[in-house]
Amino acid sequence: MIIVSDDGHVRTITLNRPDAMNAFNGELFDALTEALLEAGADQNVRVAVLTGAGKAFSTGLDLSEVGQDLPEPKHGVPGLFNSLVDFPKPLLLAINGFAVGFGATAIGFADLSIMGSSARLRCPFTSMGVVGEGASTFTFPRIMGPQWANWILYSSAWMDAEQCKKAGLVFDVVDDNLLLEEVERRAQLIAANSPTALMKSKELLMGPLRERYREAIKNEGLVYDELMGGPENMEAINAFLEKREPNFSSLSQG
Numbered sequence: 001m002i003i004v005s006d007d008g009h010v011r012t013i014t015l016n017r018p019d020a021m022n023a024f025n026g027e028l029f030d031a032l033t034e035a036l037l038e039a040g041a042d043q044n045v046r047v048a049v050l051t052g053a054g055k056a057f058s059t060g061l062d063l064s065e066v067g068q069d070l071p072e073p074k075h076g077v078p079g080l081f082n083s084l085v086d087f088p089k090p091l092l093l094a095i096n097g098f099a100v101g102f103g104a105t106a107i108g109f110a111d112l113s114i115m116g117s118s119a120r121l122r123c124p125f126t127s128m129g130v131v132g133e134g135a136s137t138f139t140f141p142r143i144m145g146p147q148w149a150n151w152i153l154y155s156s157a158w159m160d161a162e163q164c165k166k167a168g169l170v171f172d173v174v175d176d177n178l179l180l181e182e183v184e185r186r187a188q189l190i191a192a193n194s195p196t197a198l199m200k201s202k203e204l205l206m207g208p209l210r211e212r213y214r215e216a217i218k219n220e221g222l223v224y225d226e227l228m229g230g231p232e233n234m235e236a237i238n239a240f241l242e243k244r245e246p247n248f249s250s251l252s253q254g
Contacts (some may be wrong), residue, residue, distance in 0.1 A: 009046040009191040011039045018054025023062035026073030033075040036083040048192040051094035060101020077168040084109035085213045092181035108139025114183050115161040116176040127156035129232030132225050137214035144168045
């Protein structure tokens, strides 16, 4: 589920469900949470890099497992969100291929995000009959301003890498073949600095925002849970599984 490798003081965490486009199931939520907790506690690690194996960074929630009777994850979604909010060190994302759903909203937890030139991003929440998660209703307007954030969260439209850079959602766009090399180069530059100063800087930058993150996550979760399993959400899931466009017209409440 996860590949962890260290190069000096930089830890690279790779989501490793390439056959499922690194979609998140309970096992992957738990594995990434544990990896972040371990990286945060390891005194040798000064900077963490998160990326995905194969053709996707992550395509978000694994819809193929929705409704199945599966074991309850140890950490699940709340545990992963908390581990990201509380992560005490600089976190860089190397976004390859597709970044969908939480694969996109994860950017809001990162200190620096870089996309491969052919990478594409989508927040398909409204098309799935739900709302944004991962504190995106707070982080996206803060990162990009309200106009771009509104477009991304309302429209469910695809964004290419250059559009994401123009919007300010990512720091840079580099050639696909150089993506991980470039992100790790920047991670090494950061890691060469004082580890105490890095952690203190992260706390000064993130500390005042943590309650805002938690409030957004809570509010999003309440509405998400209200809509999840409702008629519009089920129509969207069925349409996805049947490889067709959803039809909300007969389900509209207004």
